[in-house]
Amino acid sequence: MALPVESIRALADLHPKPAHVRFQYGTAGFRTIASVLDSVLFRVAVLAALRSKKLDGKTIGVMVTASHNPEEDNGVKLVDPRGEMLDTSWEIHATALSNAQTTDDFISELERIVQTLNIDLSKPARVVYARDTRPSGASLVASLEDGIKAIGAEGRNAGVTTTPILHYLVRAINTKGTKESYGEDSEEGYFLKLTNAYKKLVSTRETPEPLTIDCANGVGAPIAARLAEYLGGTLPLVLENASITTPGALNNACGADYVKTSQKLPPSLAGRLQPGQRGCSLDGDADRLMYFYLDERSQFHMLDGDKIAALVAAFIVELVKTSGLDGQMKVGVVQTAYANGASTKYLSERLPVRCVQTGVKHLHHAAEHYNIGVYFEANGHGTVLFSPPTQDLLQTYQPSTPAQSTALEHLRNLNQLINQTVGDALSDMLLVEVVLAHKAYSGTEWDSLYVDLPNRLVKVVVADRNQFKTEDAERQLVSPVGLQQKINEFVRRYDGGRSFVRPSGTEDVVRVYAEASIKAQADELAFRVAGLVYDECGGNPATRPKEFM
Ligand SMILES: CC(=O)N[C@H]1[C@@H](OP(=O)(O)O)O[C@H](CO)[C@@H](O)[C@@H]1O
Numbered sequence: 001m002a003l004p005v006e007s008i009r010a011l012a013d014l015h016p017k018p019a020h021v022r023f024q025y026g027t028a029g030f031r032t033i034a035s036v037l038d039s040v041l042f043r044v045a046v047l048a049a050l051r052s053k054k055l056d057g058k059t060i061g062v063m064v065t066a067s068h069n070p071e072e073d074n075g076v077k078l079v080d081p082r083g084e085m086l087d088t089s090w091e092i093h094a095t096a097l098s099n100a101q102t103t104d105d106f107i108s109e110l111e112r113i114v115q116t117l118n119i120d121l122s123k124p125a126r127v128v129y130a131r132d133t134r135p136s137g138a139s140l141v142a143s144l145e146d147g148i149k150a151i152g153a154e155g156r157n158a159g160v161t162t163t164p165i166l167h168y169l170v171r172a173i174n175t176k177g178t179k180e181s182y183g184e185d186s187e188e189g190y191f192l193k194l195t196n197a198y199k200k201l202v203s204t205r206e207t208p209e210p211l212t213i214d215c216a217n218g219v220g221a222p223i224a225a226r227l228a229e230y231l232g233g234t235l236p237l238v239l240e241n242a243s244i245t246t247p248g249a250l251n252n253a254c255g256a257d258y259v260k261t262s263q264k265l266p267p268s269l270a271g272r273l274q275p276g277q278r279g280c281s282l283d284g285d286a287d288r289l290m291y292f293y294l295d296e297r298s299q300f301h302m303l304d305g306d307k308i309a310a311l312v313a314a315f316i317v318e319l320v321k322t323s324g325l326d327g328q329m330k331v332g333v334v335q336t337a338y339a340n341g342a343s344t345k346y347l348s349e350r351l352p353v354r355c356v357q358t359g360v361k362h363l364h365h366a367a368e369h370y371n372i373g374v375y376f377e378a379n380g381h382g383t384v385l386f387s388p389p390t391q392d393l394l395q396t397y398q399p400s401t402p403a404q405s406t407a408l409e410h411l412r413n414l415n416q417l418i419n420q421t422v423g424d425a426l427s428d429m430l431l432v433e434v435v436l437a438h439k440a441y442s443g444t445e446w447d448s449l450y451v452d453l454p455n456r457l458v459k460v461v462v463a464d465r466n467q468f469k470t471e472d473a474e475r476q477l478v479s480p481v482g483l484q485q486k487i488n489e490f491v492r493r494y495d496g497g498r499s500f501v502r503p504s505g506t507e508d509v510v511r512v513y514a515e516a517s518i519k520a521q522a523d524e525l526a527f528r529v530a531g532l533v534y535d536e537c538g539g540n541p542a543t544r545p546k547e548f549m
């Protein structure tokens with residue numbers, strides 16, 4: 001069977017690639033200003049169909065979102081059959097297709113892919129897609145639907161929903177009717193799976209004080225509202241920043257990325273959160289979560305991805321131990337170099353910790369090596385993975401005491417509560433609430449598990465960020481040659497000092513991270529290293545940021 005070239009050509013002509021734009025399928029898929037993305041959406045749909053055919057008709061997911069980016073941006077990423085991110089080896093095909101200039105170039109590129117990957121075009125193709133609340137979403141989805149139609153794939157529209165729900169749906173569809181069934185392949189199936197597990201986990205606990213959710217004025221708002229209905233009062237939720245139709249509101253001075261970067265309460269919550277109260281922020285597609293609370297003096301305290309990892313990992317280790325499964329189950333944590341050094345210290349004293357490259361796919365894959373793998377980026381993206389043999393063991397294990405039996409039941413319910421396809425702000429939020437309820441912790445007690453080392457993250461604009469090459473999970477620079485030694489010399493002069501430099505995978509900048517035991521010192525170290533990088537790597541002297549030292 002050949003490609004339906006005529007139908008592809010006719011529809012592709014309606015979605016021409018803009019001249020002079022170069023696209024790249026990066027860490028977060030394609031992401032840029034929405035107005036240039038029309039052709040990308042059309043082409044991604046065709047690629048998703050090819051991937052589905054290559055995988056014997058398994059359903060591939062397509063999510064249209066730009067997460068925490070500004071409202072005028074949009075983006076698209078593919079989801080593989082088990083609900084994970086697209087296999088990295090296909091990223092280059094996505095990039096190549098998106099950059100083909102004419103319809104003819106696009107078709108030749110498709111033919112090349114079909115041939116190189118030996119794709120059997122007679123196989124069925126199935127694609128499920130969704131979008132966030134961005135104003136550009138509807139028209140981009142229409143372009144996507146044209147691509148699905150052009151290649152004759154079967155499309156399923158999952159509507160306006162969160163990224164993690166789309167990932168859930170992909171896995172649920174592909175495991176339907178099998179022994180690994182992940183749940184009903186509907187939003188309702190998702191809500192029921194999570195809330196049933198939550199209710200069982202907190203059944204013997206008191207109903208907590210209401211939890212405020214900053215929904216970033218995004219898709220998390222309507223989804224959290226439905227979640228609240230399914231929770232039915234077992235966890236009272238107060239939704240803030242839930243205006244999904246107010247122009248310009250999305251992610252604007254609110255949401256998880258705002259909280260993490262500015263380390264502040266979103267101004268819109270001032271006076272809405274009372275002293276002692278806890279709250280959390282979602283990002284624009286609800287796959288990141290940041291917690292926070294106000295102490296009795298109304299001081300803001302942030303509980304980031306590292307604090308979530310510490311809370312959750314310690315709880316799971318305890319349950320595994322109490323259940324009597326500790327001889328058979330290795331629990332581990334995966335972090336990146338951006339994890340606060342104090343969190344790494346706290347966790348390493350309790351369980352194995354690995355550091356990997358930035359980017360969720362690296363964390364996810366490393367976490368798969370444990371029986372139970374906890375991974376979180378400091379920015380609040382993360383989840384917990386139970387390996388397939390571990391899930392079987394949880395079903396067959398025979399506890400010998402009532403305490404073992406209770407702990408086992410909790411582990412089984414956590415396995416249901418946690419969205420294991422990808423980081424999921426709402427699932428993670430329920431997980432945090434479970435642990436807080438079990439430990440009877442308020443924000444203060446959770447926060448005091450360890451004290452964050454003061455730190456500073458700085459962006460540096462250099463002539464060419466591609467000259468920066470790293471090793472040791474990005475903690476050491478190997479290129480430009482000699483720069484790492486100079487950084488080390490600075491670091492040595494600071495008590496508790498740590499600093500590393502790496503090229504961003506999502507922005508045209510180099511990132512400098514620094515930590516030290518005192519805030520002023522962390523800032524100074526970061527600005528010294530930033531100044532060094534700037535001067536040595538072609539930063540323009542005329543626009544040298546004044547804070548660089
Ligand atoms: C320091 C930082 O937060 N980096 C972020 C950012 O990656 P960069 O490669 O640093 O641009 O975006 C990634 C995708 O959202 C996210 O996984 C990662 O944590």
Ligand SMILES: [Mg+2]
Pocket residue numbers: 067068283284285286287288
């Ligand atoms: Mg996101």
